[in-house]
Amino acid sequence: MNHQDEKDKVKLFGIRSSPYVLKVIWALRIKGVKYDYIEEDLGNKSDLLLEYNPVHKKVPVLVYQGKPIAESEVILEFIDEAWKHCGDPILPEDPYERAMTRFWARFGSDKLSPPIWKWFTTQGQEQEDAYAAAIEQLLVLEKELCGKRFFAGEKIGFVDLSLGSLAYVIPIYEEITGVKMITEETFPSLTAWMGNFQSSPVVKDHLPPLDKLQLRYQAIREKFLNSKN
Incomplete structure (x- = not known):
């Protein structure tokens, strides 16, 4: 070469x-x-x-x-x-739709991730308050998804990629804390999206080792809780 x-x-x-x-x-x-x-x-x-x-x-x-x-x-x-002419588009062509795509990706990082992380790394009243705040934001996201297979429609797009880690991280957090956050009854669209995302050909062979990730997050939670004692 x-x-x-x-x-x-x-x-x-x-x-x-x-x-x-x-x-x-x-x-x-x-x-x-x-x-x-x-x-x-x-x-x-x-x-x-x-x-x-x-x-x-x-x-x-x-x-x-x-x-x-x-x-x-x-x-x-x-x-x-x-690679505009290769594969499927990641962002929509329409300027308004592109703007809204960026909006929802930013929503994930600015409004949704902080309360979820706080819920995972606290306990007692602080954890309960963070849980309530996270549920409030997840309900906003559930409404936006509204029965669609992916946020981009039938195929994975920018918002799906930006929020994709939620599909495997939230179940790990639930397992560690013993508290269920996303239920099929309250979040039918998000529940379906999590399954669709993880099983999609693009994603399924490129996930982190979840058992190792769970051990890592368990250690992180214990470190946070111990630092507050």
Whole structure:
């Protein structure tokens, strides 16, 4: 292989347990893009990672024609535009629909994730209050999904990728806390979406090892609870 061929290869720097890295992997699969995957050790970051992402020094980083792109949702938009005519679209063409897609992805990170995380890492009244706040936001999301197979319709799109980790993380949180958050009675559309998402061809072979993830989250919860005692 000559130097030019090497430069043109698509590379992804990540860690497979990261939901931010996984959504990039899922997006690349939607577009049918071949890439080299480089697993990073975040306790001993490679010189290349630090060179490619000197601002945040984090994964994921996608390298395209020798140029790095950082931040997962920036990468998703780039993938959709760079391989516009490959696979299914990740973002809709219509400007309004594109704006609403970004709105719901931001809703997930700004309004939904914080109370879910607080519920998982607290106990007592603080946990109960966080649970109520999370349920309130999940009901908003349930209404938006409204019987659709995916947030994008019949196929996975930007919002599905952005919220995808909820499909496997929330069941882990429920198992650890012993508290059910998403029930089929209250959240029929979200329950169906979680199953549809995890079983989709794009996703099912590219999930983190859930048993190891559960042990990791168990340790995180215990650390948080112990720090407050």
